[in-house]
Amino acid sequence: MQKNSIILVAGANGLVGSAVVRCLKSKGYTNILTPSSKEVNLISQVATEAYFSDKRPEYVFMAAAKVGGINANNTYRADFIYENLTIASNVVHYSHKTGVKGLLFYGSSCIYPKFAEQPIREDALLSGEMEPTNRPYALSKISGIELCDSYNRQYATDFRAIMPSNVYGIGDNFNLKNSHVLPALIRKFHEAKVGNINQVTLWGSGKPRREFIYADDLADAAIFVMNLDKEKLAAKSKQPHINVGCGEDISIMELATIIKGIIGFNGEVIWDSSMPDGTMRKLMDVSTLDELGWQHQTKIRTGIVQTYKWFLDNQEKLRL
Numbered sequence: 001m002q003k004n005s006i007i008l009v010a011g012a013n014g015l016v017g018s019a020v021v022r023c024l025k026s027k028g029y030t031n032i033l034t035p036s037s038k039e040v041n042l043i044s045q046v047a048t049e050a051y052f053s054d055k056r057p058e059y060v061f062m063a064a065a066k067v068g069g070i071n072a073n074n075t076y077r078a079d080f081i082y083e084n085l086t087i088a089s090n091v092v093h094y095s096h097k098t099g100v101k102g103l104l105f106y107g108s109s110c111i112y113p114k115f116a117e118q119p120i121r122e123d124a125l126l127s128g129e130m131e132p133t134n135r136p137y138a139l140s141k142i143s144g145i146e147l148c149d150s151y152n153r154q155y156a157t158d159f160r161a162i163m164p165s166n167v168y169g170i171g172d173n174f175n176l177k178n179s180h181v182l183p184a185l186i187r188k189f190h191e192a193k194v195g196n197i198n199q200v201t202l203w204g205s206g207k208p209r210r211e212f213i214y215a216d217d218l219a220d221a222a223i224f225v226m227n228l229d230k231e232k233l234a235a236k237s238k239q240p241h242i243n244v245g246c247g248e249d250i251s252i253m254e255l256a257t258i259i260k261g262i263i264g265f266n267g268e269v270i271w272d273s274s275m276p277d278g279t280m281r282k283l284m285d286v287s288t289l290d291e292l293g294w295q296h297q298t299k300i301r302t303g304i305v306q307t308y309k310w311f312l313d314n315q316e317k318l319r320l
């Protein structure tokens with residue numbers, strides 16, 4: 001990308017997309033398109049075609065998607081597969097039709113098989129049984145990766161995909177009905193502390209382990225991958241997607257202890273094991289990206305402190 005290239009960040013208001021916009025600006029990119037879903041609804045083929053034909057982006061970060069935690073994925077199964085499949089098809093297709101030079105698609109570590117060998121290598125995709133709670137979402141994301149690979153093979157496009165671990169940070173979704181685990185814990189402990197409630201109930205057994213990456217680190221990785229030399233990337237990466245994570249995981253119980261400490265909640269934690277745990281472990285092997293020259297910067301405690309500070313300072317614009 002050149003500093004004045006036309007760069008579309010689809011999903012620029014979201015956790016992942018807003019971090020890409022911050023990171024692009026901090027690196028001196030000046031020509032960034034950040035439409036909301038109201039400005040261009042990427043589920044609409046007509047609206048997507050019109051937007052791409054009019055704005056002619058040269059590079060696309062594909063961070064627009066219907067996203068949620070285990071409960072939302074399991075409950076709104078049809079919405080998750082329909083919206084994500086349609087958005088991916090529309091954006092990849094019209095990126096090709098309008099000559100986009102580079103596109104970065106976001107997969108997710110949660111789309112690897114439920115019992116994949118740990119740490120999960122890129123070649124584990126589609127090698128085994130899927131986690132049932134998020135299978136519709138996972139299949140739409142796998143189709144997105146396949147779309148990129150298929151257009152590359154048939155039309156010689158340069159559409160790349162990354163597989164982030166669990167993302168958290170500034171701009172996260174704190175709505176308990178559809179948030180991910182980390183922002184949900186921040187909100188629950190915060191509200192218990194300010195409400196002088198001495199018990200917090202958390203979903204599941206606390207035993208599953210998760211790998212987290214701070215959104216601003218992920219944005220840096222996304223720009224790094226977008227800018228990688230094509231031959232260098234092809235020489236190192238034999239799969240159409242690259243894992244992006246911090247290379248370490250922690251249990252939800254350990255995560256709860258860290259967040260509880262940062263927030264200063266001194267009460268009791270109850271684990272509601274009637275709620276599903278999801279996949280027990282999904283630590284990724286991040287050696288491909290490491291060998292290509294990128295490592296994460298933000299330690300989990302630092303990232304949570306920054307996220308909680310943002311949560312406290314931005315109460316009026318929180319997604320609750």
Ligand SMILES: NC(=O)c1ccc[n+]([C@@H]2O[C@H](COP(=O)([O-])OP(=O)(O)OC[C@H]3O[C@@H](n4cnc5c(N)ncnc54)[C@H](OP(=O)(O)O)[C@@H]3O)[C@@H](O)[C@H]2O)c1
Nearest residue numbers: 011013014015016036037041042064065067106108166167
């Ligand atoms: N969060 C994670 O832990 C995580 C982990 C791995 C991968 N990812 C991937 O990262 C990407 C972004 O996730 P996120 O956490 O940033 O989600 P998010 O905070 O919910 O943001 C999603 C964005 O998508 C946009 N969007 C949704 N439907 C749209 C539509 N029909 N047309 C146009 N825009 C639409 C929304 O735009 P408006 O706000 O304008 O409505 C929103 O800004 C997804 O592909 C996700 O799979 C996320």
